[in-house]
Amino acid sequence: MDRKPQFLKLSKKSLQLIKKLGNPFTYTVSTDLFYENQTPIVAYILLEGELILTKNRREISSIPPCSALGLVELIGNKTCQYAAKVKKDTTLYFLDKSSIFELLTFKDKLDQDFAQLITQLEPPLCITCQ
Amino acid sequence: MVQSTKSQNCSNCPSLAKGIFCSVEESALADVARHKVTNTYKKGQTLFVQGNHPFGLFCISTGNIKVTKVGVNGKESIVRIASAGDVLGHRSLFTNQFYMATATALEDTKVCFLDKKFILKVMQKEPTVSMQIIEKLSTDMGKAESKLSSLHQKNVRERLAELLLILKESHGTIDTEDKLKINLKLTREEMATMIGTANETIIRFISEFKEAGLIEQKGKYLYIKDEEKLIDLANLSY
Structure with missing residues (x-):
């Protein structure tokens, strides 16, 4: 039986730190973020608007605001069984792998489950983001 | 899962x-x-x-x-x-x-x-890595300039011939029958947009090229039969 898609609800303090890493972006058209059986290239944090998950082109669920989608898959280099689509006028933050490394320096200030998750990401040996 | x-x-x-x-x-x-x-x-x-x-x-x-x-x-x-x-x-x-x-x-x-x-x-x-990216940017720029020049100075027939030669360079392979195949599936509409013409026009000229023995088609792939004539037709300046 398919599990529901994993997303992480983030607290205000985590969001404050994420905001320091870059500006949000508002999609002016509905866009596919990633497709079924793909690994998201970045994690998406929904600020406002609508982000829906689909399977076989059928809508399965939507993500609540202040949630991070694709974080587990990006960190674990895993594929997602669901596709994600963002609706028009939706605002998101993005976390790529390099930004996640930057967040590691602030991991004491993050939510416990978020901090635990991002520490699984193996930093590059000879090229660091520090 | x-x-x-x-x-x-x-x-x-x-x-x-x-x-x-x-x-x-x-x-x-x-x-x-x-x-x-x-x-x-x-x-x-x-x-x-x-x-x-x-x-x-x-x-x-x-x-x-x-x-x-x-x-x-x-x-x-x-x-x-x-x-x-x-x-x-x-x-x-x-x-x-x-x-x-x-x-x-x-x-x-x-x-x-x-x-x-x-x-x-x-x-x-x-x-x-930087040098490779610069090289790719330079190549892209050169191709864009050539394309712009062709759009202004060449007619559709010449632009189509040039496109086929470009595709032969980038995607050309020799198949099992020793024929020069353009190993890329493009619709007529897609090809038309690449040379700035209408769908109907490109269909007409592709038929013309086939009748003239310059190209042939097998399934969705185009094959180049007479490359020299295509080069003449493309009116290349290099």
Whole structure:
């Protein structure tokens, strides 16, 4: 039986730190973020608007605001069984792998489950983001 | 259930020799392999969309991607075909602009993604990567200038002949019958947008080329029969 898609609800303090890493972006058209059986290239944090998950082109669920989608898959280099689509006028933050490394320096200030998750990401040996 | 992907070694990439990491040492390549995100895009799936936020660089391992721009009238035209060894999204790295075009898979295409911060650091640490990107940008610029010049100075017949020769250079293979095949499936409409003409016009000229023995078609693929005549027809200046 398919599990529901994993997303992480983030607290205000985590969001404050994420905001320091870059500006949000508002999609002016509905866009596919990633497709079924793909690994998201970045994690998406929904600020406002609508982000829906689909399977076989059928809508399965939507993500609540202040949630991070694709974080587990990006960190674990895993594929997602669901596709994600963002609706028009939706605002998101993005976390790529390099930004996640930057967040590691602030991991004491993050939510416990978020901090635990991002520490699984193996930093590059000879090229660091520090 | 979330499935695991195997981390693929960049050293084994079939496009390594044509790509931007062709001169990078094994240790740095290992870092790239750990950092990259690899996905397969099926035909019609988009890597990025015109007007959206750029995340980084896409390296094409296998397959073909069409890069298209939508004009104010809503019409889409192909500005480039990217293949194995090519990179996409690199212009946005330096200009800080949103994506100026849409990238869509023409067939099952394997693509590796590297985020902006990482690739900029690699470029600082590995000058050969920077040089390769500069080379690709320069080549793209040259092709764009040639295309612009052709649109102004050549008629449709000449532009079609030139397009076929360009596709032969980029995607030409010799098949089992020793024939020169353009190993790329493009619709007539897509070809028409590449040379700035109408669908009906290109259909007419392709038929004309077939009747003249310049090209032939088997299934969805075009074959070049008389390359010399096509070169004459294309009115090339080099």
